[in-house]
Amino acid sequence: MGWIGETMDSIRSLQIRQVLTQAVRLGMIVTLALITWKGLMCITGIELPVTVVVSESMEPGVKRGDILFVHMSKDPIRAGEIVIFNVDGREIPIVHRVIKVHERQDTGEVDVLTKGDNNLVDDTFLYAHGRLWLQRHHIRGRAVGFLPYVGWATIIMTEKPIIMYLLIGAIGLQVITKKE
Incomplete structure (x- = not known):
């Protein structure tokens, strides 16, 4: 034994x-x-350096399931850029394009108006009540590149x-x- x-x-x-x-x-x-x-x-320099596009609001250019690489710089935000922003009361950041930039004469700060490429109207209905523009602190980053379809794994695991x-x-x- x-x-x-x-x-x-x-x-x-x-x-x-x-x-x-x-x-x-x-x-x-x-x-x-x-x-x-x-x-x-x-x-x-941002909290979300990679973001998954979860809606179809930016199609056909950016599709649901694409992964965006995000960066933030001090450069002025320009019309045509794709930005990632948060709105008060919403947990999930939104990925849309800047369609107008407005410089406030009194402070020199820049406000932006966004819209999803696939949407018929701008995003003012998404902003806080009575707000017509996003301010710089709402912008979390700018899209600097993407990988198509790679984010579908995240979407599937989130939805199921x-x-x-x-x-x-x-x-x-x-x-x-x-x-x-």
Whole structure:
């Protein structure tokens, strides 16, 4: 019974080491993702350096499911630029094009009017009650590039959370049970 017990202890020890190794690998993947995200935040200077387009309001140029790379600079905002902005009371940022820029004579600050390319009217109905323009502090960034269709994974997981939970569970199970 002595050598059988020692063999069983060795197998258990090996299994524990494998599980711990896989847990450390999973932790490293998550850490790398967070470091990448924080690095993008530092480089771009904004909270959302990557944004998924979740509606069809900017079609045909920018489609639902496209991922936009976002940057913010001190340069003046110009008509024709695609901007990402927040409106008071709305959690999800909006991606639309600047159609008019208005410089206030009293302060020199610039206000902007936006519109989705696929919309018939401008966005004043989205702004806070009585507001006709967005101010600079509403603008979260400017689109500087995009990847088509890559954001569909995010949209699907947001609209059907069960898919996200199944995917996370499957990845976690695969990482933990993977043999060396």
